[in-house]
Amino acid sequence: MLLELRSVSGGYGPVNVLSGLSLGVAEGEVGVILGANGAGKTTTLRAICGMLDGIAGEVFFDDSDITKDSPQATARKGIAHVPQGRGTFGDLTVDENLRLGAITRKDGGVRSDLDRWYEAFPRLAERRTQAAGSMSGGEQQMLAIARALMSRPRLLLLDEPSLGLAPLITRDLFERLGEINRTEGLTMLIVEQNAGLALEIAQRGYVLETGSIVAEGTAEELGADEDVRKAYLGF
Amino acid sequence: MQLFFDQVLNGIGTGAVYSSVALALVIIYRTTGLLNFAQGEMALFSTFVTWWLTDQGLGIWPALLGSMVFSFFAGALIERVIIRPVEAAKNPLNVVIVTLGLFLALNALCQLIFIKPGQEALQMPLMFPKGDISVLGLDIPKAILGRAIVLAIECAVLYVLLQKTKIGLALRAVASNPESSRLVGINPGNMLMLGWGIAAVLGAIAGTMAASRGTGGFDTSLMQQVLVYAFAAAALGGFDSPVGAVISGLIVGIARALTIQYVDFLQGIELVVPLGLIFIVLLFKPNGLFGRNIVERV
Numbered sequence: 001m002l003l004e005l006r007s008v009s010g011g012y013g014p015v016n017v018l019s020g021l022s023l024g025v026a027e028g029e030v031g032v033i034l035g036a037n038g039a040g041k042t043t044t045l046r047a048i049c050g051m052l053d054g055i056a057g058e059v060f061f062d063d064s065d066i067t068k069d070s071p072q073a074t075a076r077k078g079i080a081h082v083p084q085g086r087g088t089f090g091d092l093t094v095d096e097n098l099r100l101g102a103i104t105r106k107d108g109g110v111r112s113d114l115d116r117w118y119e120a121f122p123r124l125a126e127r128r129t130q131a132a133g134s135m136s137g138g139e140q141q142m143l144a145i146a147r148a149l150m151s152r153p154r155l156l157l158l159d160e161p162s163l164g165l166a167p168l169i170t171r172d173l174f175e176r177l178g179e180i181n182r183t184e185g186l187t188m189l190i191v192e193q194n195a196g197l198a199l200e201i202a203q204r205g206y207v208l209e210t211g212s213i214v215a216e217g218t219a220e221e222l223g224a225d226e227d228v229r230k231a232y233l234g235f
Numbered sequence: 236m237q238l239f240f241d242q243v244l245n246g247i248g249t250g251a252v253y254s255s256v257a258l259a260l261v262i263i264y265r266t267t268g269l270l271n272f273a274q275g276e277m278a279l280f281s282t283f284v285t286w287w288l289t290d291q292g293l294g295i296w297p298a299l300l301g302s303m304v305f306s307f308f309a310g311a312l313i314e315r316v317i318i319r320p321v322e323a324a325k326n327p328l329n330v331v332i333v334t335l336g337l338f339l340a341l342n343a344l345c346q347l348i349f350i351k352p353g354q355e356a357l358q359m360p361l362m363f364p365k366g367d368i369s370v371l372g373l374d375i376p377k378a379i380l381g382r383a384i385v386l387a388i389e390c391a392v393l394y395v396l397l398q399k400t401k402i403g404l405a406l407r408a409v410a411s412n413p414e415s416s417r418l419v420g421i422n423p424g425n426m427l428m429l430g431w432g433i434a435a436v437l438g439a440i441a442g443t444m445a446a447s448r449g450t451g452g453f454d455t456s457l458m459q460q461v462l463v464y465a466f467a468a469a470a471l472g473g474f475d476s477p478v479g480a481v482i483s484g485l486i487v488g489i490a491r492a493l494t495i496q497y498v499d500f501l502q503g504i505e506l507v508v509p510l511g512l513i514f515i516v517l518l519f520k521p522n523g524l525f526g527r528n529i530v531e532r533v
Contacts, residue, residue, distance in 0.1 A: 049418065075420035087415040089408055100408050103401060104420035151419065 002027040002187050003061055003155055008047055009211075010055030017043040019211040020057070025155070025204065030181050030188045032198040032219070034232045035208035041191040042084055044208065045157045048189070049081040050074045061155065076104050080153035084160045086144040090133025094124050097132050097143055101150030110150070117146045120176075138169040145173075149180070158190045162197070170194060174201055195232035199223045207232070242492045244379050249464075250488020251382040255389060255441035256458075256465035257472065257480035259434035262393075264474045265410045266430030267318070269330050273337035275462030277313070278438030279455060280341050281306040283349040285443045286357055295360040295447065302439045310435025311428035313337070318431070319424065345455050356452025362444065382444055389437065390481055396433075397477075406430060460506075464491065467509045471516055473526020483524065487512075 001024035011017035017040045025031035035041050046052050048059055050071045059067045066074055071081075080101075089097050098117065102110045118125035121142045127135060132143055141161055148156055158177070162170040174194075178201035180186055192198035199205060205222040207215040215228060222228050256274060263271045271277075281302050288298035321333045349357070363381035367374040397403035408416040409426040416423055445461055446453040468487045472479020487509040494505040501507055516524060 051414075051417075070422075071414075071417040072420050072422050075418055081418050083415070083418065087412060087418060089411040089415060091411050092407060096404060096407075099401075099404060100416070100419050100421075103405055103408075147419070 001025065001060075002029075003048065003189065004059070005044070005048065006058040006060070008044075008055055008057035008059060010047060010052050010057075011043060011211075012052075017211050018047060018055070021208070021212050023206050023213055023216070025187055025189050027187055028181075028185045029204055030178070030190065030202040031204045031206065032195075032202040033189070033191045033206050033208050034195050034198070034222070034228070035191075036231075039208040040211040041208055042159055043211075045081060045083075045159050045189070045191055048074070049079050049157060051081075075151065078151075078154035079157065080148035080151050080155070081157040082141075082144045082148050082159060082161065084163060086137075086140045088132040088140050088143055088147070091131055093129050094132055094135070094143060095128045097147050098124070098150050101147035102152075105151065109152075113150055113152070117149060121146050137164045138166070138173075141165060141173065145177075149186075154187065156186055156188045158188060158192075160191055160193060162192060162194045170197060174198065177201055195228075238496070239493075240373065242496045243489055244375060246489030246492035247485055248376075248379040248382050248488070249491065250485035251386040252441045252445045252461055252484075253464045253468045253487050254386055254481045254484025255437050255444070256461055257468035257484045258389065258393070258477055259437040259441070260465060260469045261472075261474060261477050261480045262430055262434045262437070264469070266406060266427055267314075267322075267330075268410075269327055269334070270466075270474075271434070272331065272334040272462075273313075273341060274434065274438060275458035275465070276338045276341035276345075277306070277310065277435055278442035278461075279345055279458045280309075281435065281439030282359070282442030282446050282453070282457065283345050283357075285439065286359055286446065287349060289360050295362050295443075299362075299440070299443050302443065303436045306435040306439040307432040310438075311432040313435075314428045314431035315424070319427070342455050350455070356454050357446075358452045359443065359446040359448075361449065362447045365449070378449070385440060385444065386481065389440065390477075393433075393477060402429070463506065464488070464509060467513050471509075471513050471523055473523025476523065476525035479523055479525025 004024040005022055007020040007022050009016055009019050021044060033041050033044060043052065047055050050066070050069045050073060055067065058065060061077060061079065066077065089100060098114055102113065123139055124143055124146060127139065132140060135143065161173055165173065174197045177188065181188055181201065190198055190202070199219045199222060202219040205217060205219050206213050207228060215222065215225065256278060259274050260271060263269065284305050285298045285302040288301050289295055293301065317333060317337065318330060321329050363378040366377055368377050368380060397407060405421045406426050406429060408421060409423045413423045442458060446457055464487050465484065468484040469480050471487065472483035490509050490512060491505055494501055494508040
């Protein structure tokens with residue numbers, strides 16, 4: 001497993017959101033976490049990337065313990081987090097946002113990566129010098145993902161990437177994510193309300209309820225599960 | 236006409252000092268989001284360090300350089316040791332009160348360390364030669380031209396640092412979105428220290444320029460009026476605009492010089508003019524002349 005959470009508990013101050021949560025994502029896999037509002041999906045991602053203080057349990061990344069790492073430390077180890085609401089640098093330009101994605105990199109490949117993601121996301125290339133905050137929601141989501149990719153991450157965490165996007169744009173987004181996973185072998189962990197689309201590109205899925213995993217399996221198994229279908233796929 | 240021209244030049248000379256301090260205020264405001272009331276007294280302390288180094292036999296320019304290096308580390312240290320622990324309380328008012336306390340403490344410290352009992356004013360050596368230089372048939376005092384050049388160099392260095400380097404990009408990222416900057420691997424604490432360090436260096440330059448004048452010496456009240464004018468300049472320019480801070484510093488300097496020359500009934504209370512100017516500008520443009528209109532789409 002590239003990423004492994006072992007009975008993680010924690011939350012914000014005295015409020016425990018996660019209680020004994022365990023999950024794992026193997027190298028090259030797309031994992032998806034399904035769950036209702038308030039189940040703890042966002043909190044799970046925050047626990048992984050070091051944004052939660054004082055969690056109990058263990059978080060392992062690439063066989064090393066990152067439970068107590070700060071967000072900047074996990075970022076430097078290769079975990080890129082695209083937070084809910086995208087977290088772009090609104091008053092900086094698109095180009096500066098992308099360069100920030102690669103700010104910790106010391107290799108000389110930044111220039112060519114920049115060209116590469118501009119090619120993959122032509123909308124961003126058109127808006128290179130525009131302030132990120134002035135773009136549409138879909139464009140900002142593309143930017144946030146492209147910025148994460150600029151760091152050449154080993155694990156990409158995506159928090160509700162479809163939030164606020166039109167259905168067609170959401171579909172396009174998931175197709176691109178699936179493609180990136182296939183061509184780059186990039187490991188991803190996605191939190192998503194849109195269970196159908198997410199399960200299409202995922203190999204592994206987890207169902208989260210009140211802070212712990214209540215069901216898990218391959219994407220096919222979850223997609224076929226009666227309860228999951230009723231609760232998250234709506235048919 | 237010559238008189239008017241001379242007063243404009245005088246205004247630019249003092250305005251260069253206001254601009255430098257205003258720039259320092261803006262740098263800290265943009266990185267930390269707070270107004271540093273201690274900026275003037277930090278500059279005062281740096282000025283005394285410059286003076287002390289000249290007193291040890293150094294020339295004024297090497298002394299200023301030494302003071303700038305000292306100020307950078309002292310500024311960073313103040314952020315780390317005094318500001319950050321208070322900031323953790325998440326109440327911006329606490330930090331404001333702390334910078335006010337720092338204002339008083341630094342002022343008292345200067346008096347205690349540098350001024351011998353019975354001594355009234357200290358003499359700072361001149362930074363620029365006396366006399367005028369003729370440019371296009373106009374006589375410009377070398378001291379004023381020198382200050383303008385120093386200000387121009389400050390702007391150029393800051394521009395390159397903030398806009399053209401990786402570390403400048405990181406600094407602006409922290410100012411824009413601290414949480415996301417951590418997610419890309421930047422340590423915001425280091426950037427805040429850097430911001431305070433840069434501001435302190437600007438203060439060292441401003442204070443030394445203010446103290447280095449031909450007539451009279453300087454004492455611990457050197458930066459108090461300067462700080463008010465610099466705040467005025469920062470407000471006029473928009474607190475988040477470095478360009479605005481520089482231009483407004485010069486505007487405030489010139490407005491002050493012209494008021495002293497031409498408006499007799501404001502003699503001694505010439506502070507009224509720049510403040511009146513600011514009041515009017517802010518009434519119509521609340522973000523200042525050069526402040527950003529925040530654009531945010533969701």
